[in-house]
Amino acid sequence: MALLLRAATWGLSPWRRYCSRGTQGAVSPDFVAALRAVVGPSHVSTAHAVREQHGKDESLHRCQPPDAVVWPQNVDQVSRLTALCYSHGVPIIPFGTGTGLEGGVCAVQGGVCINLTHMDQVLALNPEDFSVVVEPGVTRKALNTHLRDTGLWFPVDPGADASLCGMVATGASGTNAVRYGTMRENVLNLEVVLPSGQLLHTAGPGRHFRKSAAGYNLTGLFVGSEGTLGLITAATLRLHPAPEVTVAATCAFPSVQAAVDSTVQILQAAVPVARIEFLDDVTMDACNRHSKLSCMVAPTLFLEFHGSEQALAEQLQRAEEVTQHNGGSHFAWAKEAEERSRLWTARHNAWYAILALRPGSKGYATDVCVPISRLPEILVQTKEDLKTSGLTGAIAGHVGDGNFHCILLVDPEDPEELHRVEAFAQQLGRRALALQGTCTGEHGIGLGKRQLLQEEVGAVGVETMRQLKATLDPRGLMNPGKVL
Amino acid sequence: MALLLRAATWGLSPWRRYCSRGTQGAVSPDFVAALRAVVGPSHVSTAHAVREQHGKDESLHRCQPPDAVVWPQNVDQVSRLTALCYSHGVPIIPFGTGTGLEGGVCAVQGGVCINLTHMDQVLALNPEDFSVVVEPGVTRKALNTHLRDTGLWFPVDPGADASLCGMVATGASGTNAVRYGTMRENVLNLEVVLPSGQLLHTAGPGRHFRKSAAGYNLTGLFVGSEGTLGLITAATLRLHPAPEVTVAATCAFPSVQAAVDSTVQILQAAVPVARIEFLDDVTMDACNRHSKLSCMVAPTLFLEFHGSEQALAEQLQRAEEVTQHNGGSHFAWAKEAEERSRLWTARHNAWYAILALRPGSKGYATDVCVPISRLPEILVQTKEDLKTSGLTGAIAGHVGDGNFHCILLVDPEDPEELHRVEAFAQQLGRRALALQGTCTGEHGIGLGKRQLLQEEVGAVGVETMRQLKATLDPRGLMNPGKVL
Numbered sequence: 001m002a003l004l005l006r007a008a009t010w011g012l013s014p015w016r017r018y019c020s021r022g023t024q025g026a027v028s029p030d031f032v033a034a035l036r037a038v039v040g041p042s043h044v045s046t047a048h049a050v051r052e053q054h055g056k057d058e059s060l061h062r063c064q065p066p067d068a069v070v071w072p073q074n075v076d077q078v079s080r081l082t083a084l085c086y087s088h089g090v091p092i093i094p095f096g097t098g099t100g101l102e103g104g105v106c107a108v109q110g111g112v113c114i115n116l117t118h119m120d121q122v123l124a125l126n127p128e129d130f131s132v133v134v135e136p137g138v139t140r141k142a143l144n145t146h147l148r149d150t151g152l153w154f155p156v157d158p159g160a161d162a163s164l165c166g167m168v169a170t171g172a173s174g175t176n177a178v179r180y181g182t183m184r185e186n187v188l189n190l191e192v193v194l195p196s197g198q199l200l201h202t203a204g205p206g207r208h209f210r211k212s213a214a215g216y217n218l219t220g221l222f223v224g225s226e227g228t229l230g231l232i233t234a235a236t237l238r239l240h241p242a243p244e245v246t247v248a249a250t251c252a253f254p255s256v257q258a259a260v261d262s263t264v265q266i267l268q269a270a271v272p273v274a275r276i277e278f279l280d281d282v283t284m285d286a287c288n289r290h291s292k293l294s295c296m297v298a299p300t301l302f303l304e305f306h307g308s309e310q311a312l313a314e315q316l317q318r319a320e321e322v323t324q325h326n327g328g329s330h331f332a333w334a335k336e337a338e339e340r341s342r343l344w345t346a347r348h349n350a351w352y353a354i355l356a357l358r359p360g361s362k363g364y365a366t367d368v369c370v371p372i373s374r375l376p377e378i379l380v381q382t383k384e385d386l387k388t389s390g391l392t393g394a395i396a397g398h399v400g401d402g403n404f405h406c407i408l409l410v411d412p413e414d415p416e417e418l419h420r421v422e423a424f425a426q427q428l429g430r431r432a433l434a435l436q437g438t439c440t441g442e443h444g445i446g447l448g449k450r451q452l453l454q455e456e457v458g459a460v461g462v463e464t465m466r467q468l469k470a471t472l473d474p475r476g477l478m479n480p481g482k483v484l
Numbered sequence: 485m486a487l488l489l490r491a492a493t494w495g496l497s498p499w500r501r502y503c504s505r506g507t508q509g510a511v512s513p514d515f516v517a518a519l520r521a522v523v524g525p526s527h528v529s530t531a532h533a534v535r536e537q538h539g540k541d542e543s544l545h546r547c548q549p550p551d552a553v554v555w556p557q558n559v560d561q562v563s564r565l566t567a568l569c570y571s572h573g574v575p576i577i578p579f580g581t582g583t584g585l586e587g588g589v590c591a592v593q594g595g596v597c598i599n600l601t602h603m604d605q606v607l608a609l610n611p612e613d614f615s616v617v618v619e620p621g622v623t624r625k626a627l628n629t630h631l632r633d634t635g636l637w638f639p640v641d642p643g644a645d646a647s648l649c650g651m652v653a654t655g656a657s658g659t660n661a662v663r664y665g666t667m668r669e670n671v672l673n674l675e676v677v678l679p680s681g682q683l684l685h686t687a688g689p690g691r692h693f694r695k696s697a698a699g700y701n702l703t704g705l706f707v708g709s710e711g712t713l714g715l716i717t718a719a720t721l722r723l724h725p726a727p728e729v730t731v732a733a734t735c736a737f738p739s740v741q742a743a744v745d746s747t748v749q750i751l752q753a754a755v756p757v758a759r760i761e762f763l764d765d766v767t768m769d770a771c772n773r774h775s776k777l778s779c780m781v782a783p784t785l786f787l788e789f790h791g792s793e794q795a796l797a798e799q800l801q802r803a804e805e806v807t808q809h810n811g812g813s814h815f816a817w818a819k820e821a822e823e824r825s826r827l828w829t830a831r832h833n834a835w836y837a838i839l840a841l842r843p844g845s846k847g848y849a850t851d852v853c854v855p856i857s858r859l860p861e862i863l864v865q866t867k868e869d870l871k872t873s874g875l876t877g878a879i880a881g882h883v884g885d886g887n888f889h890c891i892l893l894v895d896p897e898d899p900e901e902l903h904r905v906e907a908f909a910q911q912l913g914r915r916a917l918a919l920q921g922t923c924t925g926e927h928g929i930g931l932g933k934r935q936l937l938q939e940e941v942g943a944v945g946v947e948t949m950r951q952l953k954a955t956l957d958p959r960g961l962m963n964p965g966k967v968l
Contacts, residue, residue: 128748128857129886151752171697182695184704185669200948203922204941209853210885211666212922213655213708215929215937215967216949220668220704224697241754264612268635270725270791272756307754314794369693373612401694402613438687438696445699453699457688464684464956465700471955472948483699 026110027067035070038080043071054113060364061103061447066113073118075233083197085112091477094227096166102446104226108481122146130239131208136165152239155180165232171224173442175275178400183223189236190222195473208236226444227479229472243306248340249333251323252296257376258326259299263399265322271315275304277347278399287346290353302347354394354407361409366425368432369403369441389424403441445483510594511551519554522564527555538597544848545587545931550597557602559717567681569596575961578711580650586930588710592965606630614723615692620649636723639664649716655708657926659759662884668707673720679957692720710928711963713956727790732824733817735807736780741860742810743783747883749806755799759788761831762883771830774837786831838878838891845893850909852916853887853925873908887925929967
């Protein structure tokens with residue numbers, strides 16, 4: 001009862017997996033027939049298992065299945081499906097790889113899930129212009145495989161092999177953002193199906209210039225809109241030269257402060273570090289056990305450098321000087337792929353290593369981001385809060401951006417523990433807000449952070465967002481219940 | 485008559501300076517008294533000369549003075565002034581340094597010009613977080629002077645010593661954008677007075693994190709909005725480490741194609757060039773005469789490199805190899821400030837050198853931006869169009885971004901020549917659009933490119949922008965007649 005009351009106050013669905021609406025809802029057989037008429041009978045499903053699959057992502061938000069799932073084969077079909085749903089007042093939920101972490105695909109009001117993964121072509125590659133156009137089913141790994149022989153790559157790496165258009169919708173970033181930017185900085189143009197079914201090209205059809213001052217930045221408005229303003233059916237992305245040489249390094253520190261100070265000083269020295277990741281002692285311990293490493297159990301930085309042989313030698317030297325100056329020890333670096341992989345194994349498998357601390361548990365990752373100077377303070381507070389809450393949690397983060405995740409272990413069948421995780425996440429969000437930070441660096445608002453968003457941007461900010469939403473989606477049918 | 489007809493068809497004011505509305509318009513003495521009550525009597529003017537000064541920028545758009553000019557001293561006054569104007573249906577035109585190039589400050593419907601230059605404080609500097617908060621009167625040079633001893637700088641450099649908030653409003657960029665990005669990538673938060681007088685903090689009050697996925701990107705919506713959605717009263721900007729060493733270089737090429745090929749290859753080789761500017765033969769000839777240089781009269785690249793001694797040696801070597809491979813000659817480089825200044829004199833004074841080709845003339849700068857691969861094609865076409873039009877024009881551009889300016893000389897008292905300049909600019913805009921480019925890389929839409937904007941983003945794009953404008957400025961009083 002306490003949990004239910006709490007959830008009601010919070011205005012959110014309690015975090016419970018595997019608890020679905022069960023039966024088909026608001027969508028009539030005639031409407032399903034109309035969907036089939038658009039995409040063909042084999043590309044519509046109302047099967048229980050299929051709907052269940054599409055009602056959840058990788059978060060702890062409980063499964064809320066749509067009434068039907070459709071797989072359009074092209075943008076024209078997306079447009080017709082959207083217009084059909086909109087004219088009938090049926091909610092529309094875009095679906096990519098389902099790798100989101102904030103319940104962005106949960107069909108909180110039922111409706112039609114539009115699974116875009118069948119549209120998976122690289123539509124155009126312009127190597128001289130450092131740009132590529134992808135359909136929504138293309139994942140970041142598939143794109144980088146496609147680019148293999150071009151000398152170019154797409155660096156934004158949120159961990160999961162997410163679809164690139166899903167990454168646009170989320171405003172994703174990840175480990176390379178400190179050098180290459182987030183999705184915000186790497187999208188040149190978007191093709192969007194608006195709720196009416198109309199096709200919008202945010203920078204004009206087919207355009208792929210590097211910069212523009214032509215009117216309002218519609219591209220920027222759709223990056224991070226979490227499917228609430230329209231369906232992204234193609235993205236023109238900015239590519240970067242593939243690194244000539246890559247070197248990885250790790251370094252252990254006597255304190256969180258020393259690790260953060262090193263990060264700031266490396267950035268101030270203009271060392272163009274590609275990745276600079278922080279792992280706390282708990283994470284390092286978990287990684288040692290899971291990946292059979294023998295790293296020091298201490299606050300640790302994992303770094304990666306991209307450049308020429310000569311440039312990297314200098315970057316490494318500067319980075320090592322900075323870390324030594326801050327009491328860092330065990331500065332280890334590696335250039336060969338195998339050796340690099342060994343060093344980065346801990347980071348790459350950190351999620352699983354942490355989950356293995358308590359077999360059978362699920363993980364929930366917080367996602368606050370603060371000004372870098374406030375990181376030591378909030379990390380120390382967070383560790384104290386962990387102790388107080390009695391939860392098991394470990395910290396890893398993109399320290400160069402001030403963004404970190406506290407990965408909390410939870411038994412999804414234990415409502416009391418779920419409640420403590422919720423409370424901890426909210427408290428951490430508020431700590432970040434108090435330090436001029438944001439409640440989400442890269443995972444988005446989704447279902448669980450709507451209250452925090454209000455506290456973050458204030459009444460006028462939220463009202464402005466509401467007005468934008470009402471303008472572009474007057475009936476409130478685009479991925480309803482998310483963000484606002 | 486032909487000109488008037490043409491201008492009417494085009495829907496734009498003819499380009500004529502020094503032709504003002506003359507007398508005070510829609511603003512009553514009572515309303516002026518109400519303005520004075522907000523800011524104090526000495527901070528309001530309806531004097532003819534003052535209004536004339538505020539009715540034009542550095543473009544050829546004819547002066548259209550506001551009915552009154554006010555100088556608020558703080559954001560509270562801006563808020564009260566805006567609410568006052570809005571409730572009385574009086575247009576509001578924000579004014580910074582007046583260095584715009586597209587008529588953005590022309591008071592096409594009269595109204596009140598809000599001159600923000602008295603608000604000129606650096607409000608907060610966070611060196612560890614690489615961020616700074618500035619009021620709208622702080623110019624980019626003033627900020628960099630302020631930062632002198634911090635090891636940080638703000639790199640966006642549009643040429644003029646513009647106010648930073650004006651640069652936000654324009655979506656400015658300039659010579660350093662190829663490495664450091666445009667204003668779009670360098671604004672972290674904005675304080676905006678909305679038409680109602682309400683205060684919006686686009687990323688939440690006081691926040692200055694490096695990245696976020698929290699709701700719609702309101703910051704991005706206001707960058708480049710040209711004063712049509714609200715008044716920017718403070719900007720939180722991203723700072724960068726000041727370059728340890730700076731090296732400048734120039735290189736002449738046998739053709740435009742060779743210069744552009746070199747640019748693409750330098751970027752593909754991941755040389756982190758800070759500036760890479762193109763000057764055509766006419767510009768080089770003008771510079772030789774004006775700056776007493778003896779450079780080769782040929783398509784030329786001006787480059788600048790930022791980094792450590794060691795890194796720069798390698799960057800220079802790679803760049804020189806690329807240019808030699810493409811037939812470049814006279815690769816000259818310089819490290820000392822004086823020597824660098826000598827090399828860059830030509831680029832910095834190009835505008836004046838070109839104007840000096842015909843004493844007494846005014847200049848108009850086109851501003852198209854295309855995918856880099858299309859640059860040779862459009863540059864060759866542009867040179868042919870210049871010949872056909874009988875106009876004198878020279879080309880300089882930010883070739884690393886695909887953005888270039890054709891600086892056209894015109895006698896502002898000669899309507900026929902003004903008409904030819906207009907026609908040329910429109911034709912060039914359409915050429916860029918046909919090559920997947922934009923009609924404006926960095927100067928904005930202002931008054932003169934509204935038709936081109938429609939062609940660029942299409943009917944749905946313009947309609948979406950109109951909806952956003954109507955949502956945020958329902959009475960259409962924020963800098964009316966611009967952008968849309």
